[in-house]
Amino acid sequence: MQDKINLTRSSIVAAALDLLDEVGMDDLTTRRLAEKLQIRSPTLYWHFKNKRALLEAMAEEMMAEHIASPPPPGTDWRAMLLESGRSFRRAMLSHRDGARVHAMARPSLRQLPSAEAKVALLRAAGFSGVQALSVLLAVSRYTVGWVLEEQSLAGEHTGAPAAISAQTFPHMVEMFALAETLPPDALFEAGLRMIIEGLAQDGAVGRRDEA
Numbered sequence: 001m002q003d004k005i006n007l008t009r010s011s012i013v014a015a016a017l018d019l020l021d022e023v024g025m026d027d028l029t030t031r032r033l034a035e036k037l038q039i040r041s042p043t044l045y046w047h048f049k050n051k052r053a054l055l056e057a058m059a060e061e062m063m064a065e066h067i068a069s070p071p072p073p074g075t076d077w078r079a080m081l082l083e084s085g086r087s088f089r090r091a092m093l094s095h096r097d098g099a100r101v102h103a104m105a106r107p108s109l110r111q112l113p114s115a116e117a118k119v120a121l122l123r124a125a126g127f128s129g130v131q132a133l134s135v136l137l138a139v140s141r142y143t144v145g146w147v148l149e150e151q152s153l154a155g156e157h158t159g160a161p162a163a164i165s166a167q168t169f170p171h172m173v174e175m176f177a178l179a180e181t182l183p184p185d186a187l188f189e190a191g192l193r194m195i196i197e198g199l200a201q202d203g204a205v206g207r208r209d210e211a
Helices: 009-023 030-037 051-066 077-093 098-103 109-124 129-152 170-181 184-201
Strands: none
Touching: 009 030, 009 051, 030 051, 051 077, 051 098, 051 109, 077 098, 077 109, 077 129, 077 184, 098 129, 109 129, 129 184
């Protein structure tokens, strides 16, 4: 077995992400990770105090691989939110159960420069602090929820159940058919744009009425 001196946090996180892709979140254990690394389980705790800390490092690495650089001053806030949602989804889709890993993690220091730049753009566009927080959470949680379902339903049939009658539920039969035939990228993009366009039209921009 390897000695702990030969391991680094980066090599452990890389192995953990590989194991995640192999077995999924439910079967990702520190015991299996130790076996993959050919070390004893206690050795992991020289680098991560518990599994939660390991999951947070995995989520941080997923984000680092796919999240774009901080948006420069003057970037249109709508374009920033669109790219933010798209890259966030790509990051979570880059690994099996990526959305579940992210949902258990807290923001890391590596993510703060990008978050700071996004808030600065929204404030410059006229959003109050409360509004900026609400906007970023709306886009983030829409994206996490989307990918959670997207990954949990991967490869499954999503058409209408056989028991549903087109005569009784014509609209639902249509919705099931559209959900199965339209590309997931297009559906995600449509929902994201609706959120952003709604923000632009509801009159929130330009009001700084926070306490």
